[in-house]
Amino acid sequence: MKGLSLLHTYRIAHRDIKESNILVDCYSTDTANPQMGPILLEHECTNDVHYCLFDFDLSIRLPQSTSLKDCWRPSEESLNGMSPYQPPDITLGEPVYNPFAFDVGTLGTMFRVHFTRAVSTVHLFAPLFDQMTTHVISQRFTAQEALDFLEVIASEIPDDMWNTVLDLKPEWMSASYPETYWSLTPPDFRVRWSHCIIPRYSLRERFLDWFAGYRLGWRVLCFVRDTLRI
Numbered sequence: 001m002k003g004l005s006l007l008h009t010y011r012i013a014h015r016d017i018k019e020s021n022i023l024v025d026c027y028s029t030d031t032a033n034p035q036m037g038p039i040l041l042e043h044e045c046t047n048d049v050h051y052c053l054f055d056f057d058l059s060i061r062l063p064q065s066t067s068l069k070d071c072w073r074p075s076e077e078s079l080n081g082m083s084p085y086q087p088p089d090i091t092l093g094e095p096v097y098n099p100f101a102f103d104v105g106t107l108g109t110m111f112r113v114h115f116t117r118a119v120s121t122v123h124l125f126a127p128l129f130d131q132m133t134t135h136v137i138s139q140r141f142t143a144q145e146a147l148d149f150l151e152v153i154a155s156e157i158p159d160d161m162w163n164t165v166l167d168l169k170p171e172w173m174s175a176s177y178p179e180t181y182w183s184l185t186p187p188d189f190r191v192r193w194s195h196c197i198i199p200r201y202s203l204r205e206r207f208l209d210w211f212a213g214y215r216l217g218w219r220v221l222c223f224v225r226d227t228l229r230i
Helices: 002-009 036-044 075-079 099-120 125-133 143-156 159-163 187-192 203-211 215-228
Strands: 022-024 051-053
Touching: 002 051, 002 099, 002 143, 022 036, 075 099, 099 125, 099 143, 125 143, 203 215
Parallel strands: none
Antiparallel strands: 022 051
């Protein structure tokens, strides 16, 4: 999260966030060493582990004056990446997209898939995930806002909870259905944080989503929305 916030500070949009484009500070010259797996797992459970984003072949750097909230690029650019975590930013035939919001949505979806089971222990992950991935782009966190929220979460975690062992496994249902992780929070928590829950698609949006599911339909929608400015 810190790395993405730093990139956006310099107005660099990564645009292809996925596991294979994230490095961890654990290295061996012997790539065939069977002990590296356990060593890496042990290292990832310590406070000394660091991650960083790399592979910037699809990245763009925009002028420093560019707004993180109101930067719009042709939507076809978002199709260049191969990340399975791409957010639904162009699924309604939007002719333009925000590459910075796209990065946050991609990372947020990745968090949803990999850290769903952590929500039962750290309930505040649920609103963080939704604020990073909401399809209402104007309400989506910037990278810095997400980082600030994450730091608040970290500050409220009791010391003894940091040593809790979690059985984390990918939950791909969470990528499309936020109910998967919200169901792991207490009812009173869901009521208190209901303003952060991703709103459901309207009937109109569900139709557009279905129509744009066809390649030709998506192109037609992009053309119509771009022409009519809607």
